[in-house]
Amino acid sequence: MLDTVQRFCRRTGLSVPTTVYGSNDEQVLQIMELLNEEGEDLLTRGDWQRLTFEALHTTVATESQGTIDSIATNGFDHIKSSTFWDRTENLPILSIDGDAWQTIKGFTTTTPRYEVRIRGGELLATPVPTAGNTWAFEYISKNWILDTDGTTYKQYFTADTDDILFPDRVVLKGLTWRWKREKGFDYAEDFNSYEALVKEALGADGMRRVLDQGRPENEASPRIVINQGNWPL
Incomplete structure (x- = not known):
């Protein structure tokens, strides 16, 4: 989490914090809340x-x-x-x-x-x-955060060393337009870029079944097919 916030601050010309979780700095706290908002939104976008x-x-x-x-x-x-x-x-x-x-x-x-x-x-x-x-x-x-131990998943940040499980470029772009919105700046271009980036990331995430329209229907494949209505009772 700390690395993400620091990268965002450097990009936007803000003071770069040395800690985020437990900070009393209002600007840092706002960025962390926007980061939480970003994670909760990305969770609903698809099956990552x-x-x-x-x-x-x-x-x-x-x-x-x-x-x-x-x-x-x-x-x-x-x-x-x-x-x-x-x-x-x-x-x-x-x-x-x-x-x-x-x-x-x-x-x-x-x-x-x-x-x-x-x-x-x-x-x-x-x-x-x-x-x-x-x-x-x-x-x-719903646990989109991974503890530094590499095995504990969680829904909320508890340390600066927490790892965000969404793609970095998506999170940073999302954090950018959300921060601009909060500050009253024009964020339309960043938002549109973000939406395109989310779609691209989801499309490339994981693996997809290959659909070969040129393959004959009767070609053998490693699968057992039972017709509807012939289920063993």
Whole structure:
């Protein structure tokens, strides 16, 4: 964090601080709050790979599988779509909303596949799963800061040595337009550059599936495909 603030101050011609966390300097405190604002905003922009983690869960034979925070333990924010699987039965698990959940509950028959929702902080499943199955999914963490120990993730700064997990160039550009806005300066150009930079960074973040439109549909690929309606019951 300190390095980011120092670089920003040098770029804008401000006095360069020797410490940020715990400082009583109003200017430094304002910059740190703008940095917090920047991090919280970037968190909502996309599924950053450095904030992506895998959760493994052993099912219990009840509707509630426990709190989502006890399953996805590193600052759960949201589940990545299409990543929820039952690894024991080799089937995808569908995420549904409250309307679909209540519709299912209104019928006496059960669905052939497990469906889940989060309500009141708990992960609920229908039908009640077999105990001992391994469920897995990827989730996005709200902890966008990494401690200097390299293992402790957190949502808020606690030391100058904290590492920001978003790309440096994006954070600095975001800090620039936010600071100009607070000071009443024209920030339109910086904001537009920032938005383009965020889009570019997200597009280059992590890895993407290769879509080859020239590949024949019947070409073999290392994947097992089960047609809809043929799920083992």
